[in-house]
Amino acid sequence: MRQEKKIAFIHRYGLEGWTCCGGHAVPAMVDQLSPVAEVHFIGPESSEPENEKLRGKLHMHLLPWTFDRSNPKHKWTKTLRFYLALPGIGRRCRKMGIDFIYWEETLPLGTMILRKFYGPNIGVMVMDFFARIYTEGKPGLHGLRNWVERMDCKSWQKLPVVYTHVEFAKKFLVERGVQADRIHVVPNPCDHSKFHPVDDETRKTTRNKFGFSDDDLVLSHHGILHPNKGNDWILRRMAELRDDLPNLKYLLIGDGPEMAHLKKLAEQLHLSDRIVFTGWLPSEKALNQALASSDIGLVMRIGQETDHFHMTDTLNHEMACGKPILAVQLEGIAEFIDNQTNGYLFPPEQPEIFCDKLKQLAASPAKRMQFGAAALELSKRICNYETCAKKTIDPILRHVQEGTGGA
Helix, strand or coil: CCCEEEEEEEECHHHHHHHHCHHHHHCHHHHHHHHCEEEEEEEEEEECCCCCEEEEEEEEEEEEEEECCCCCHHHHHHHHHHHHHHHHHHHHHHHHHCEEEEEECCCCCCCHHHHHCCCEEEEEECCCCCHHCCCCCCCCHHHHHHHHHHHHHHHHCCCCEEECHHHHHHHHHHHCCCCCCCCCECHHHHHCCCCCCCCCHCCCHHHHHHHHCCCHHHHHEEECCCCCHHHHHHHHHHHHCCCCCCEEECCCCCCCCHHHHHHHHHHHCCCCCEEEEECCCCCCCHHHHHCCCCCCEEECCCHHHHHCCCHHHHHHHHHHCCCCCECCCHHHHHHCCCCCEEEEECCCCHHHHHHHHHHHHHHHHHHHHHHHHHHHHHHHHEEEEHHHHHHHHHHHHHHHHCCCCCC
């Protein structure tokens, strides 16, 4: 009788795309699982550099395409291909005798499809409610949205293990019938060997590269430039603060559909000399150096209903870099940012509070240092990837070894 359990990871971004985008705990998960289980990965190739060491510890089953996260078209075309592949993935896993599938993303109806063709032993990370995101402001589509959410919740109710990044998302799921004891809250993991404070020389060199002086107050943010990130809101506040904070600069890292609009808006507001649009940086090292060389870490969303379900990787990385945080007041983010301890929160509908908090941080280097140290301490304590990996795999191992939970 076979003793060693078989665990499969699946992801539409490919292995390296996943580990670079929220999956920092994956190598530790594989290391912790390998002594007691056979670990598989199923997904496409990734445009990121191949991680030979990690692949050597996995049984790789590659789908016949490559996912490039920097290509906006792939978010639609390659996601559709992954949807179409889900029945085959489920059947393949069942044929291989996979005991459990871990899927760290939330595609609408995806769990229902996978469960139909594989079975119930699935764990998913519920974080993006895409049906809500893409139908907000479109009441004609709310009936379809509600149906999709009902189907998803019914699928999650039948799973033995469900994960969220924040307690607020867990509460949302419990209210919709998912058993609380099956939901495990695991903060966004961070590899602190990749995201960390930098020394003075690196800070100075990095700031010089972007055109910042030692006297500039640099606000940093990174991520896809999408309307729900509210960067146009930030640019308008910067215009309002031009006289009060003449040395304020904005380091905006990333790319996306909002890039052209934001550049045009910066010109209209006469801010072109105060904002650096970097596009996507070439490596995590470059991203770390950029974030760690700024003065204040910004976390911004416009306050859509779905924005409350996240910690965000932006917050995760900025805390790890030891930055004082200026964050929009959303339920998930507020679980990590405590006013007057590691940063300030501001309501997205009250720009005057944002401006006031930013001026307070600008006026007090000591407070920025105090908040940054507290943010780094919290990040190391709750977001380190070893701890997050253990919180993720322990429920899986309990289920496959003891048959706990699930139907």
